[in-house]
Amino acid sequence: MTFRRTPLLFDHQHLLGIEALTKKDIGTILDTAESFTEISKREVKKVPTLRGKTIINLFFEPSTRTRSSFEMAAKRLSADIINFNRQFSSVVKGESLKDTVLNLEAMQSDAIIIRHACPGVPHYISTFCRSHIINAGDGAHEHPTQALLDAFTIRQQKKNMADLKILIVGDILHSRVARSNILLLNKMGAEVVCVGPPALLPEEFTRLDIAFDHDLDRAIRGADVVMMLRIQSERQQKNMFPSLREYRNIYSLTQKRFRRAKRNAIIMHPGPLNRGVEISADLADSTKSVILRQVENGVAVRMAVLYLLLGGKEREITD
């Protein structure tokens, strides 16, 4: 095998959001993830690539999937990973975010994966950190690895993303998953339609080439992918729709509604699932649902992100 020097595959120091990525960057991450899927199916699910690297999982908000997915991805690449638990940390004694991060980084971390309720926190940390920063969800802003694993799952099921009609249904306003997905799918050229109650559809997206609809029954016709979102009660200051029951009547994905989509359409959900609210339980478990496939792909996609950020040449940071 002869190696030649080529330009950097992925020329980013951090992964703060989909916004900063080009279509080519996204392609590189998804192609790399494709190669990583095989490792998780081996008997020895581990490669030595990131041996000696230290990664910190800094989660200020609860998480099941993202945190364990990142942890598994890091371990399959042989990196050491530390899980920071807000409840048992000095944050409860009043230590600031900046001090917390600086102290953890003083232990020579190479990457920090951060989830925080405030939008922009990953970006803020990247201004004073040496480590690679990966955004694992910042408020209602972005959740880039979720959008990447969704794109990976769509690519696995459907051929050309640019030919697809993709519905994102529910609480778009409070959803960082929706925001990252809209940005990504838009870059890849898919037709995106956001569906939900008017109060939960953000106006800022009107500058992007996406459609809005308040009528799920109308919008779902001809859809290739239906992505359901959870109502984020924890982020809603005031009630943005009359009642959960009314919401369910109009926006819940049921067998009857789903039959209007294309015959080979797939159902996605970033989790956590509220069965019987945004999606009926039988649909969530049906063969049309790729929800658990999304979770499975999450590990490969996060391995790809860690590899592309940490596996290359170490560069000096200049101000």
Next chain:
Amino acid sequence: MEEKIKAKVMDARRIKRALHRMVTEIVERNRDLNSLVIVGIRTRGIYLGKRVSQMITEMEDIKIPVGVLDITLYRDDFSELEAQHMVKKTEIDFSVGEKDVLLFDDVLFTGRTIRAAMDSLFDLGRPKSIQLFILIDRGHRELPIRADYVGKFLPTSKREIVQVHLKEIDETDEVLITEPIDDL
């Protein structure tokens, strides 16, 4: 980086002859061909492996499975390289455990690729033995590694580049020595 061709050291006929001789050596040395499997290192090791598998079939009427190994994740020079390498898939759909593995690569140079390939193989199982098949041994080893089957020993300077072209991906079968041109 511009490079100029210094010499063509093998053409299609010479490569074919070398492969024939090496196939005979493989068959002679491995009494039990049933436990033999071929693993090609991306990219050109795969094509050499496939050709040899085909030639063994013609000679001995036995099918030798061929797998593909991508060693990018096992490389020891991540932080030295300026460029990252695209990780490609390892595709070995048979078990290497208790098998005589024939490892294929086009050029043997420092030996680091082979070290990485062996580490990678051990993560997939415990081979009974590993033998190394190389088209060109160009010297300059940095590790205690040698090939079991060698197409041609080719003394080179470190500055030179050995390029193996195979018709499956490069249109023609040939081995070239090239040298980078300094842009002064």
